[in-house]
Amino acid sequence: MSMLGFNSSGVGSIEVIAGPMFSGKTEELIRRLKRSQIAKQKVQIFKPAIDNRYHETEVVSHSAHSIEATPVHSSVEILQKVFDSTRVVGIDEVQFFDDNISRIVEKLARRGIRVILAGLDQDYMGRPFGPMANLLAIADDVYKIQAICTQCGAPASKTFRKNPEHSEQVLVGESDLYEARCRQHADYFGEETEQLAFFVNFHNNQAMTGELNKEE
Ligand code: ADP
Ligand code: MG
Numbered sequence: 001m002s003m004l005g006f007n008s009s010g011v012g013s014i015e016v017i018a019g020p021m022f023s024g025k026t027e028e029l030i031r032r033l034k035r036s037q038i039a040k041q042k043v044q045i046f047k048p049a050i051d052n053r054y055h056e057t058e059v060v061s062h063s064a065h066s067i068e069a070t071p072v073h074s075s076v077e078i079l080q081k082v083f084d085s086t087r088v089v090g091i092d093e094v095q096f097f098d099d100n101i102s103r104i105v106e107k108l109a110r111r112g113i114r115v116i117l118a119g120l121d122q123d124y125m126g127r128p129f130g131p132m133a134n135l136l137a138i139a140d141d142v143y144k145i146q147a148i149c150t151q152c153g154a155p156a157s158k159t160f161r162k163n164p165e166h167s168e169q170v171l172v173g174e175s176d177l178y179e180a181r182c183r184q185h186a187d188y189f190g191e192e193t194e195q196l197a198f199f200v201n202f203h204n205n206q207a208m209t210g211e212l213n214k215e216e
Contacts, residue, residue, distance in 0.1 A: 012109035016094075016139040018121040018132065020159040022180045023147040025118040026061040026092055032116050033067055033090045041087035041114075045069040046078050048096040053174055059092045075101040082108060094119035095129040096170065102134045123169050124161035124178070125188055130169075147180030158186035 015032075017025045036043050047059055049071040054060035059069040067090075072078055075097045082089060089108055094101065094117040105115045121136065121144070123129045136142055146155035160181040161171070171177065 010112040012112045013114050013140045014105055014109050014135075014138060015114070015116045015141045015143070016132075016135055017116070017118040017143045017145065018136060019145040020120065020122065020147050020157055020180050021178050022062055022175075023145040023156070024061070024063075025120075025145065026059060027063055027065055028143065028145065029090055029092055029116060029118040030059065030061060030065045030067050033088065036088040036114070042083070042085050043088045043090065044082060044086045045090040045092070046072050046081070047092045049073050050096055050170070051093045051172060053172060059090075074098060075104045079104050079107065082113070086113060088114045088116065090116045090118075092118050094135065095121075095123075095132050097131055099131050099134070101131045102138055105135070106138060120159060122158065124159055124171075126158060126186065127169075149182035149185055150179040151181060151185040154182040154184070156180035156182045156186075158183060160186045 017028050019025055033043050033045060045059060045067055047069045052071070055066070056071060057069060058066045060066040069090075069092065070081060072081065078089070078091070078101075089105075091097075091101075091105075096119075105117065108115050117135060117139075119132055119135070120129045121132050144157075146157050148154075149156040150160075158181045160179050162177055162179065166177075
């Protein structure tokens with residue numbers, strides 16, 4: 001039902017478009033929203049105010065497609081701003097919202113609204129980004145897309161931060177700060193550290209199950 005974007009039963013739905021930077025999430029979000037507009041459904045689009053990279057009141061893709069959007073400072077603000085007549089709600093960069101976002105999109109869907117969310121599933125360290133893990137769990141439909149690895153041209157699921165001295169999770173930037181990388185080329189810790197981490201985990205698990213050397 002959601003892939004067709006036609007919701008005759010009025011039960012509402014939650015769709016998530018997820019992937020790394022440059023994978024085409026915003027493009028896909030805009031495509032779905034413009035089709036809803038063609039179908040004469042009332043559409044409202046929101047984005048976190050923090051994301052003013054291209055435009056304050058528009059969502060803009062890296063390929064320069066755009067659609068008007070309302071910047072909001074919190075997820076509750078979305079609930080306050082959705083009109084009774086709205087049939088479709090789109091939210092871009094949804095990973096930047098607080099944890100209440102899951103309850104709010106559930107509420108909107110229960111009202112019969114088709115909710116379409118786009119966001120980064122992983123942060124620059126490959127960890128689930130903000131509320132995305134929850135949103136992916138409650139979604140009726142998940143569309144994961146890949147970008148192209150800047151190093152080798154393979155499909156890329158990771159967002160690589162070019163200057164790792166910045167360690168905050170939220171650091172808004174563009175290709176100046178980030179690039180799409182495949183797993184092979186997004187080796188955050190270096191293979192040696194990874195092997196060490198595995199070794200430590202392996203032995204901790206053994207210790208927990210009482211299988212480790214008895215004389216310890
Ligand atoms: P997202 O919202 O996922 O960051 P956008 O929809 O804004 O992505 O942009 C996708 C577009 O970015 C692609 O259609 C392509 O033109 C461009 N692009 C730039 N770098 C890459 C890359 N490494 N891999 C894929 N597309 C890229
Ligand atoms: Mg985007």
